Amino acid sequence: MLVAAAVCPCPPLLVPEVAAGAAPELDTARAACTDALGVLAAARPDRLVVVGPGDGAGLEVYPHGARGSFRGFGVDLEVSLGPDRGTQAERTRSVRPESEWTEAGLSYGLAVGAWLLGRTGWADAPVEGVGVGEDLPAERCAAIGRDVAARAGRVAMLVLGDASACRTLKAPGYLDERAAPFDAEAGRALGAADVTALAALDAALARELKVSGRGPWQVLAGAAEDTDLAGALLYEDAPYGVGYIAATWS
Numbered sequence: 001m002l003v004a005a006a007v008c009p010c011p012p013l014l015v016p017e018v019a020a021g022a023a024p025e026l027d028t029a030r031a032a033c034t035d036a037l038g039v040l041a042a043a044r045p046d047r048l049v050v051v052g053p054g055d056g057a058g059l060e061v062y063p064h065g066a067r068g069s070f071r072g073f074g075v076d077l078e079v080s081l082g083p084d085r086g087t088q089a090e091r092t093r094s095v096r097p098e099s100e101w102t103e104a105g106l107s108y109g110l111a112v113g114a115w116l117l118g119r120t121g122w123a124d125a126p127v128e129g130v131g132v133g134e135d136l137p138a139e140r141c142a143a144i145g146r147d148v149a150a151r152a153g154r155v156a157m158l159v160l161g162d163a164s165a166c167r168t169l170k171a172p173g174y175l176d177e178r179a180a181p182f183d184a185e186a187g188r189a190l191g192a193a194d195v196t197a198l199a200a201l202d203a204a205l206a207r208e209l210k211v212s213g214r215g216p217w218q219v220l221a222g223a224a225e226d227t228d229l230a231g232a233l234l235y236e237d238a239p240y241g242v243g244y245i246a247a248t249w250s
Helices: 016-042 088-094 108-119 138-149 179-192 195-199 203-208 214-223
Strands: 002-008 047-053 059-062 067-069 078-080 127-132 155-160 231-237 244-249
Touching (some): 016 108, 016 231, 127 214, 155 214, 179 195, 179 231, 195 214, 203 214
Parallel strands (some): 047 127, 047 155
Antiparallel strands (some): 231 244
């Protein structure tokens, strides 16, 4: 059963070592993410599922302790999905079957999630990672979420993803007049825990606006279908022309 969720943006610039001199510009976003993870810890989950943008087109599953790095961004920094719990057998008991694990390193979004967990000292529950491919349709994302929520015990989710990258002329995707309305609706839905609105987000439009959070947000919507979780919007802004949203569901 899903008992809590934290929604956070996942630009590598959240990591100060990657942002370098620009690091202070995202201090407010980092603080909101820290607050969001505090809600997860307070929920006392038996398992934490970290959901974020995947590197491929389909579904990627990572076990507790899976590793990633920020070398692709010029920083020799490694992270792991939850603290090392020792033996491989111990990890196997807490996550999906080994046959479903993804062998590659963490996708960039999940690496940011792992960094956030390490920064806050997460040790409250075993961690599993799910990378959501950009091409997965809303129905498939919802089904993944329902599968997560159906697992035994108290399940919490850390959901990672950015809104549009088209908010200004200097944004990665240049200025698109559709971006601000899309982001406003996504922010409203995430802040209100509106599963219906999240499920209805247009995947094709999201792809055109370079929205990395569409799939992960729709996984969350599927997981929360049969819950009465209430939402709270903690942060919404568009530095660098990219929409960043942080929220909690509890």
